[in-house]
Amino acid sequence: MTVDTEVRPGRATAPSGAEGTMMRKAGDWARRAPLMPALVFMIIVTQLPFLVTLVVSFMDWNAYYPDERGFAGVDNFRRVLTDANTRHAIWVTIVLTAGVVLISLLIGLAAALLLDRKFRGRGVVRTMMITPFLVVPVAAALLWKHALYNPTYGLFNGVLKWIFGENAPQPDWISNQPLWSIIFALVWQWTPFMMLILLAGLQGRPLDVIEAARIDGANGWQIFRSMTLPHLRQYLELSALLGSIYVVQNFDAVFTITSGGLGTANLPYTIYQIFYTAHDYGRASAAGVIVVIGTIIIATLALRSVSTLFREETGR
Amino acid sequence: MSIQVAPVTGRKSHGGAVLTALAWIVGILFVLPVLWMLLTSFHSEEDAAKNPPDLAAPLTLDGYRAFFDTGPWPSILNSLTASLLSTALVILLAFPAAYALSIRPVKKWSDVLFFFLSTKMLPVVAGLLPIYLFAQSVSFLDNVWLLIILYTSMNLPIAVWMLRSFLSEVPVEILEEASVDGASLTRTLRSVVAPVVTPGIASAALICFIFSWNELLFARVLTGTVAQTAPVFLTGFVTSQGLFLAKVCAASLVVSLPVLIAGFAAQDKLVQGLSLGAVK
Numbered sequence A: 001m002t003v004d005t006e007v008r009p010g011r012a013t014a015p016s017g018a019e020g021t022m023m024r025k026a027g028d029w030a031r032r033a034p035l036m037p038a039l040v041f042m043i044i045v046t047q048l049p050f051l052v053t054l055v056v057s058f059m060d061w062n063a064y065y066p067d068e069r070g071f072a073g074v075d076n077f078r079r080v081l082t083d084a085n086t087r088h089a090i091w092v093t094i095v096l097t098a099g100v101v102l103i104s105l106l107i108g109l110a111a112a113l114l115l116d117r118k119f120r121g122r123g124v125v126r127t128m129m130i131t132p133f134l135v136v137p138v139a140a141a142l143l144w145k146h147a148l149y150n151p152t153y154g155l156f157n158g159v160l161k162w163i164f165g166e167n168a169p170q171p172d173w174i175s176n177q178p179l180w181s182i183i184f185a186l187v188w189q190w191t192p193f194m195m196l197i198l199l200a201g202l203q204g205r206p207l208d209v210i211e212a213a214r215i216d217g218a219n220g221w222q223i224f225r226s227m228t229l230p231h232l233r234q235y236l237e238l239s240a241l242l243g244s245i246y247v248v249q250n251f252d253a254v255f256t257i258t259s260g261g262l263g264t265a266n267l268p269y270t271i272y273q274i275f276y277t278a279h280d281y282g283r284a285s286a287a288g289v290i291v292v293i294g295t296i297i298i299a300t301l302a303l304r305s306v307s308t309l310f311r312e313e314t315g316r
Numbered sequence B: 001m002s003i004q005v006a007p008v009t010g011r012k013s014h015g016g017a018v019l020t021a022l023a024w025i026v027g028i029l030f031v032l033p034v035l036w037m038l039l040t041s042f043h044s045e046e047d048a049a050k051n052p053p054d055l056a057a058p059l060t061l062d063g064y065r066a067f068f069d070t071g072p073w074p075s076i077l078n079s080l081t082a083s084l085l086s087t088a089l090v091i092l093l094a095f096p097a098a099y100a101l102s103i104r105p106v107k108k109w110s111d112v113l114f115f116f117l118s119t120k121m122l123p124v125v126a127g128l129l130p131i132y133l134f135a136q137s138v139s140f141l142d143n144v145w146l147l148i149i150l151y152t153s154m155n156l157p158i159a160v161w162m163l164r165s166f167l168s169e170v171p172v173e174i175l176e177e178a179s180v181d182g183a184s185l186t187r188t189l190r191s192v193v194a195p196v197v198t199p200g201i202a203s204a205a206l207i208c209f210i211f212s213w214n215e216l217l218f219a220r221v222l223t224g225t226v227a228q229t230a231p232v233f234l235t236g237f238v239t240s241q242g243l244f245l246a247k248v249c250a251a252s253l254v255v256s257l258p259v260l261i262a263g264f265a266a267q268d269k270l271v272q273g274l275s276l277g278a279v280k
Helices: A021-032 A036-056 A075-082 A084-115 A122-134 A137-149 A155-164 A178-202 A207-215 A220-247 A252-257 A267-276 A281-315 B006-041 B062-069 B073-102 B109-121 B124-137 B144-167 B172-180 B185-214 B217-222 B230-239 B245-265 B267-274
Strands: none
Touching (some): A036 B109, A075 A281, A084 A178, A084 A267, A084 A281, A122 B267, A178 A252, A178 B267, A267 B217, A281 B109, B073 B109, B073 B144, B073 B185, B073 B245, B124 B144, B144 B185, B185 B245
C-alpha cells in the first residue's frame, strides 16, 4: 500500500491565529461531519458483527441444542485447532491463496510485458485478456467444472481426442487433481486483474531513462532487472496484496467445483459448513476468528516477502 | 529509435513479430474458454455432450429458451436492485468521507483510511453468523434490503480509497478561489470538485456494481425464494437439470452479461477501480 499515500503538507494544518479553542473544536467537527456517516455505517455493519463473533467464539452454542448455551472458554478454539478437518482447511487455504496469487502474478507480469508494446490489435488482445475477470465467479466455476474439466464431454478431453484419436487418455481432471483444478480456474480469473495493474505500472515508467540506458548499451534483460522490476515493485506488492485479500476468502469456486469435497475445503467453506450444516455457532465463530488472524498474517507476509525479494535483487 | 544502427533494428523487428504473435496467443488462450461457452450455449444438448466436440454442429436457441423457461427474471431483478441501489448508497456515503480525508482532511486521516481498508481484510465469513442471527431475530432474512446494506459495507472501503485518491488531485487553489468568492461548501463541491472527480466516481461505481453482482456467499446464506440473486439462482439451476451443458453455458452467459458489458465499455475505469485508485 505504498502507492500514493504520501501526506500532503499544508492541507491538514488547522486554522491558526485569532480563533479560540471553541472555534477550532467547531471547525474540527465541521471537518469530521462528512466522514461520520460512512464511518458509523462501517463500524455498525462490519465491526459490531465481528465483536459478536468474538464473543460467540468463547461460547458453547449449537442451534440444535439451544438449552446448552453457555460459556466455553477456549474450548471452541481447541476443538477447531485439533480437528483434522479444520487443520487441513487451514493448509488448503494457504496453498490455494499462495498458488493462485503467485501463478497469476507471474503470468500477469508476462502478459503485461507483452502488452506493453505497440503492435497491431493490441486493444483487441487486451480486451480478450480481461474477459475472464468479467465472467461472474460462479459462472466461471461452472464453466471450468462442466465445459472444460468434465471427463466425458469437457473440452480438455475433447482436445486430447482430437490430438491422439479414439484411444486418447481421458483423465478425470477434478478427481485426480481437485485442488489444482480449483487453482487453475482461479488463476484464469485473477491473471487479468494482476495484468491490468502491472500494465498500468509499466506504462508509468520513465521512458527517456530507459531509452538512454538502451543507447548506453544495456540489453533487454539488464533493463528489465535493474529498471523495470524496481519500478514495478509497488505495483507487484499492490496486486499481490489485493489478490490475497480476495482469494483467501474464496467461496464460489470451492463451493461450485468440488463442494469442498476431495480435500479441497478451505476455511471459508469449512466455516460455512460448520455454521450452515452443523449449526455449531461457537465452533464456526472460533474458526472465523482464526481466519481473521490468518488473513492479517497472509496479507503482511505477502507484502513482506515481495519486498525482501526485491531488496535482494537490488542489493546484489 | 529510428536513428539506431541497422542490424539492431532488424533483429528487433524480427523479435517484435515473435512477441506480437506470443501476445496474440496468450490473449486467445485466455478468451478461449469464454468463446467455448458461447459456442456451446448455442448447441443442442446432444451436440454439446459429444466427445470429441463437434464445432460445426447446427446452432439453436434451445439452451437459452430452457433457461428462461425456468423463471430467472425475479432473481435477475433482485441482482439488479441489490447492485444498483448498493452502488448508489456507496457513492453517497463515500464521497463526503473521501472529501473529509483529502480536501479538508480530519486529523489522523491516514489512520481512518487504513481502518477502511482493514475492514476489507476482515473475512466475510467471520461476520456472517451474527448478521444471520440478527436478521433472523428481526425477520429481515430473504429481504433484498439486507443484501443492499451488506454490499454497501463490502464496497464502501474500495470507494473511499478510490475517491480519496481522485479528490487529492483537485488543485487546492481552485478550492481556495471558490471560497474567496464566498461560495458555500455545497457549491464548491458541485461546481469545482465534482467535474474533476466524475471519472473517479464512474470507476468506483463500476467496480462496486461488479462486486455486488458477483457476490454469492451472503446471498446464498441470507436469501431464500423471494430475494435470491442471479448467482444463487445459477447454483440452484445446475443441480436440478439432467443433460445440461448447453443450458448451463447459456445461463452462465446471461448472468455474466451485465458485468461483461459494463467491463468492456469501461476498461480504463476497471484498472482504476481494481487498484483502489492507486493507478490512474
